[in-house]
Structure formats: C-alpha cells, structure tokens
Amino acid sequence: MDVGEIVAELGRYLGPDAEELSLPPAAFTSPELWQAEQERVFGRSWVLVAHADELAETGAYVALSVAGEPVVVVRGEDGALRGMSPVCRHRLMPVVEEGSGRTDVFTCPYHLWRYGLDGRLVGATHMKRNPAFDPSACRLPPFAVEEWQGFVFVNLDVNAEPLGPHLRRIGGDLANYRLPELTQVAGWTEEWHCNWKIAVENAHENYHVMGFHPETLQPTTPGGAETTVRSDSPWADSMRVRYATPLEPMVLDLTEEERAHLYGFFVFPSGSLAASGDMVIWLSLIPSALDRTTVRGGVLMPSAMIEGQDREAVRKEAEAYAAVINGEDRRGLEAVQRGAVSRFAERGHLSPKEPGVLLFYRSLAHALLREDDDGPGRPE
Template identity: 70%
Template sequence: MTSTLPDLVPDAGAAAPGPQRREQTAAALRELRRYGEPGAPAISLPPDAFALPEIYELERERVFGRSWVLVAHADQLAQPGDYVSLTVAGELVLVARHTDGSLYGMSPICRHRMMPVVEAGAGNTTSFTCPYHLWRYGLDGKLVGATFMKGNPAFDPKNCRLPGFAVEQWHGFVFVNLDADAEPLAPHLARISADMTNYLLDEMVQVGSWVEEWGCNWKIAVENAHENYHVMGFHPETLQPSTPGGADPDVRADSSWATVLRVPFTEPVEPMVLPLNEEERQSLYGLFVFPTASLAAFGDQVIWLSFLPLAIDRTEVRGGILMPAALIEGADLDEVRRQSEGYAGMINAEDQRGLEAVQRAVGSRFAGRGHLSPKEPGVRVFYENLAHSLFR
C-alpha cells in the first residue's frame, strides 16, 4: 500500500498525540502486557517502552504513584530533625525523622501557593518554613504557623498539613510509597529477611553514599541491575574476575515486588566479621524490590542502589555501602569512606557509560527487540513485575 502525504506528516508531539501515535502507544502497551501472561516471550522490551512520553506518563501514575521506592538508608535519617528531600518521577518527596523517633513521608509542596518548603538535598531542622510567605510545618507535616492568616475565617490551620506518604523502614532501608494507603511492604520481604539473617543488616552502618545522574531511562538501569551477564562487557577488570558473566545465576521471585538473584563467585569470599554459611561465602546475593531498589550482599558488605526517574531519559542513582559496625571499629572512617565510595564509583561509572550509550539508540528507527540469554533470568522477572505493576 502506498502512503499518502498526510500519513507521513509527523504528530504534534506528546501534547497532542495523533492517531498514529496513539496506535503506537497501544501497540507498546500490548507488548508490555504480554510479559505478565503465561508463556511470555524471552525477548527484550520494545524500544518504544523507553522512548514514548505516553508510556512514561503511565509509569509515573501506575508504577511510581503506588509502589515502594527506596530513598535512603536510616543512617541518613538517624537523628530527630534529619530529613532527605528528593524527586521521584516528577513528584517532590520529603522524609523526616520526628522527635518521637518515627519517620514521616510527605509532599513538601506548601498548602498556600505551592512553593516547595525545602530544596532537594538533606539536612537537619526543627521545622520546615516555606521561603515564600513563611508558613511553617512540623516534622510530621502539620502546619504550626501561618503569618497574617487570622483575618481569613475560611482558613482552618488545624486541618492544614502537607500531604502524607506511606513510609516503611526495612532493616535500615527507608522506602516511601506515594499512595498513603498502600499495602505494607514488609510481608513481601519476609522470606528475604530470613535469608539475610547472617548478614546482620540491622547492625550494619553506612560507610559511604552517593547521588548520581545517569542519562538513561530508569528501566535501562534497572534491567541492567537484574543481570550479571553484562559483567564481561562493562566490568571486565572490576567484577568479571570474581563474578563472571558466564556464571549461572539462580533467580527466585517471592512476589511481584521482591526478587532474589544468587550469582556464584569464582572463589569463596571469607568474611571477617559476619557468620556466613558455606553458600553465602560462595555467592553474591542480589535483592530487588520493584521498581527501583537493588541490593547486593557479598562477604562483609552490602551495596544498595535505587534508580529514580528524573525524566524519561534521566535517572537519579542513589546508593550507599554498608559494613558491620564491628568491622570498622577503630578504623579511619574518612579513609573507609574514600575507599568504598571510590570502588562503588568506579563500577557505577562503568555501568553509566554503557547504559548512556544504550539510551542513545532507543529512538532509532533501527532499534529492535532481542532474544534474552539463559544467563539473564532476572530480566524476565523484572519485565513480569513491570507488567503486573502497569496493569494491576
């Protein structure tokens, strides 16, 4: 069939998707839905899943609007008044430690005229004062003062508060769910908690941390974290000698939110402090909490990463490195920090460089889907969870 000239006219863009673009989006969604069905194909995501703004908008609403997202380690929120402020797929998120010891998650958008009451970052405070007209909110998000508002009888300061999010702390990892009524996360992680007993997660301290920006779609970063197959390509000198890309991983999906990946080491890693059993000495454990959290436990260390979308083609990578308190007792903590952040930074830079190159291809007319290797079963689980999350 020959195309008529109007058929070739491009659509106006995300603001006004034409019929072709709507069909393209519908086709991508049909393919994404298939990953949740029995006998789903072992092939990579359609390139449109990374490139279409309509898909990203759906993810913002259906995935990030109602999933548990790892935002920090509790050591970053140890003292009353400590807070972390960040963005999750376009939504501003604030988590603060109250003087009563509990954590509060909230949107930092002022209830007066929308000024964010705090900038992105971290710090310690007794309250959050909006920089615009100085309304003040407590660590729990409740309004504690509003200047020159007594003359407006319609305004009820007692019922004024920042919108709350659900927060959960799991063995020191702080998760936020924008859906304040979300089902709790902990039951999904019960089996993993039992598996991780010997890693003594509650006794670990964060010795280093980082916040980076990678120029790729969040799913490019997350699918990469779900497989060890790429280690021979991206990490030939750093990770390939200890956990080769050709090793056969075991994968276990505990629920649509929690996945475990075990990768055998070339040589057992002897812990100095942790009471690891034989299998733990011989394995790297990857733990994934859909959509963004990735934890790797090996020997005496745990590295966590969370891949938070900033835009369709940009991802904030937050993470940290944990060690048992007994291991670093008496050590020069600045030196431990320098070394651990240096090591993690080197690996992260290897992934970032590679994944940004992948991102440059997603909009190409020649980009396509590929068959997955038996060495990347975790990627299939991620796709399945993505389908579940989008279409539940």
C-alpha cells in the first residue's frame, strides 16, 4: 500500500458512515507516510514538551527531537520561554545535547560559537576577517512556544495560531484540579521502539488495561468500564472512564462525578493529561524516527500533599510506579510494532470500548488532508 492509498483510507474516517476499523498496518511502517507526517503533522502542530516546573529558572532548558527536528526550549533572562533550533549556524553542530539542564549561554562544541538565551549570536571565534559575515544577522531560528496552565508546547511553525483559545473547554473541565497551582513531583524520558501512532492510539482507549495492566490498573479502572469521549476540535478531545470505586481526594475539592471518573484530555498530535483524584499525569508521545517514540511525562500534585515530606522519596516512589506502568505499555506496544510488519497483518474491527481511537484517526486524517492555512496550529 503506497502513501496515497494510506492517506485515502485515512480520509474515510472523516465521512459520516466511516467504518470502525483500525489503521492499515502500512500506516505504522511506511517511510513515505512518515515523511508526510514530519511536514504536515509535526511541522505545524502544537507538541507538548515539558511542564513549567522544569523550566522555572533563568537558563533552564529542555532539548529534544520533534519528529527528527532538533528543538530546544529555554527560559530567557526576561522570564519568557523561547523555542529555537539548536543547530549552529556555522557548520551544523547542535549546540546542546538532548536532555535538560541549565546554562547561561549555548556554546557550540565544534568551533565554540556562542549564542544567548534568546538565540542571538554573542561570540564567533576568528570571524572578524570575513567581511561577508554579519554577526548581528546570525541567530538560531525561532519556533513558537506557548505555556498553558503550566504545560509547555512548541510549534515548529513560528507563525502558528495560539493554542490556548482551543483549550478553553478543557480548561473549564479541569478547573477543580487547579492546574496552575500543582507541583511536578516526578518526571521521566524514555524511548519506545514503536511508531508514534501505535503509542497514541493506545493512550486514547482504556480497553487495553485488561491485557497490558491486569494487576496494576485493571482493579481500579477496568478495561470494560463505562467510557465516554468528546471531540472539541480536530486537535482537542477528551475521554472519561468510570472507576471501579470512586476516589477520595485528600486536598482537591472535586465533584461526585470527578471522584468517580478518570479524566483523559488529548492535544493532537501527541500530548495528553490524566486527572485522577489529587494527581494529574501528563504524557507526550513524540516521534524521533519512523519506529522510535520519545515518551516524556510527569506527575503533578497539590503542594499541600507534599509539605513536610521527603521530596526525594516522593519523587522516587512516583517514578518507580510510572516505570512499572510505562514498562507494561512499552513491552506491549513494541510487540504491536513487530506485528505490523507481518505479511498477514490486516485491519481489525474496533470495539465499542475504543471510541477515542476513532477521534485520533479523524484528527490524523484532518492534519494530513487539510489545506496549509487550515487546522491544528493554523488560523481557520
């Protein structure tokens, strides 16, 4: 199946009588589709990359790959967050390795060119005798960055439409969770050997819990639990799953419905939040290659819950639990990726417990088929 046929099949999800089928297996293995996604999905969509607590200090940065494109987001001397390409303007060397940290200046390790936190060149060794070189015109290319209720998004399209207005309904749903007041107590970055869509479609349903998480999540959020979804736009949707037993939060003043449900919120293409009692977990499933996905995430809690506690012990406990859940997903999804290359792989019928998967497919189809000035991240 070539890329044109794959995209045509995706387009069927946008029709009123779309069949409830999984993606064609080739959608997870096609280099041509991956190239189209790099440009049409990740080249112009808002990607969740961090929580503001990771970037609280001047010079704090997060560096990563977004669909193969190197990106760094840093807190500037003026307090503003900035996104930029970390590729040196001299000879293509990244000025910072992937990861997180703090710096006063980005120094290229190749020839020691230096860039300020705003991306402007502040020093270039032995360049004064090149009359064609104008240091004032040299800077790292900027990307769009937006912080929404503590979550940091980046868009490779510097002229992208603001994200916030499209998340107003989600913001209202999460009002009682007091997102801006929450503290990140734990975080992680992992690499999974699977196509990003395999990971994202998995996040859009709770049905898999009975298979992947029989002892960890199935007792509290059963895979067969009542599940409802809502689409706000092609780039924002939500899912609500009923708990086996309602939670009793210690700090947050939640409604009866909020105590009785796990709330999942998704920002296309790769970001998600899960609100559960006194805890909110964020997760972003960001492709680095056709069959590689970087998994970034964190656990947020009200400050009152950790007052007087050993913060390091809280962090280790939260990260250990997340590692168990993530490990269960990773092992399962990497097996799915191996299955996708089988000569006998074919599309399957979706369960009524997987309505969120269809919402993701529709967003993906919309992103690949939309005009350049329409859709997620661009003015309508």
